[in-house]
Amino acid sequence: MYSFNQLLVLVVTTLTAFNSTSYILQVKGLEIETVFEQDCIDPHPNVARNLDYAWMHSIPRWYIPLQSKLNMYRYSETLLKTRVANITQDQIDSSCLSFKFDNPPVLYGFGDKMVGYTTTNVIENSYGFNTRWEGDTRGRHYLTLRDNKSFVFFTTCWTDGKASWSVISTVEDLGEETKSQIFEHAKSLGFKEDLFLEQGYASCPKIGDADELRKNEL
Structure with a gap:
């Protein structure tokens, strides 16, 4: 005893x-160094033309179902206002990211989190961006693929010289044929397939119409 x-x-x-x-x-x-890829090309040589801006701004809220892991980590840092070392994979898996083109553009995720961006035009279909979280996050988005009906593909050059990519979509799931086209485009730009990230929205709150969204504007 x-x-x-x-x-x-x-x-x-x-x-x-x-x-x-x-x-x-x-x-x-998480460790952001594990998802670093190529250094960015600035300005990007493969900027797409003939983007239908009226269509883009007519969408009340965009989903972000496909992106590189670095892009997700950077968006997560911005929304949660902390470094990725303080963010868990469970949080990433339930981020439910979405985006709205407005004045200012707004990124949403992680429940009630949102952050506004200031943007400046660089060249056609490209713009510099900066968030309202001081000290982070700045860079340039280059539009390199779009279909003017369901998605827009952006390549991002961050201020630390690292590159990432993301897709904004009008629907939660783009379908296998469109996703295959997007993944092939990402690989053609030099991005690594093992760092592609696809997120579903089945467990996310449903996105309301434009009038409802305006209640949550910054």
Whole structure:
């Protein structure tokens, strides 16, 4: 049988070990260096032309179902206002990202999080951007593929010289044929297939109509 003092030491030791383990699990986040790819090309040589801006601005809210992991990490940092080392994969998996072209453009995700962007035109179908989170996140978006009916593909050049890509879509799921076209385009630009990220919206809140969205404007 244990004495009272032995039991006390055992309990304290167990609690200390548990708290240490909990702390490690709590702070264990993602590593952005693991998703770095190519350095960006600025300005990008493959900018697409003839974008239908009236169509683009007519969509109340865009989904972001396809992107590179670096792009997701950067968007997550911006919305959660913390570095990716403090963000878990579970949070990434339930981010439910969406975007609205407005004045200012707004990125939404992680429940009630949103951030507005300031933008400047660079060349046709390209623009510089900066968020309202001081110190982050700046760069340039280059439109390199679009169909003027369901999606727009952007290549992003960040201020640290790293490149990423993302697709905004009018629908939650673009379908296999369109996704294959997008993935082939990403690979043609030098992006790595093992760093492609596809996210579903089945468990996300449904996006309302334009009038409802305006209630949440910045």
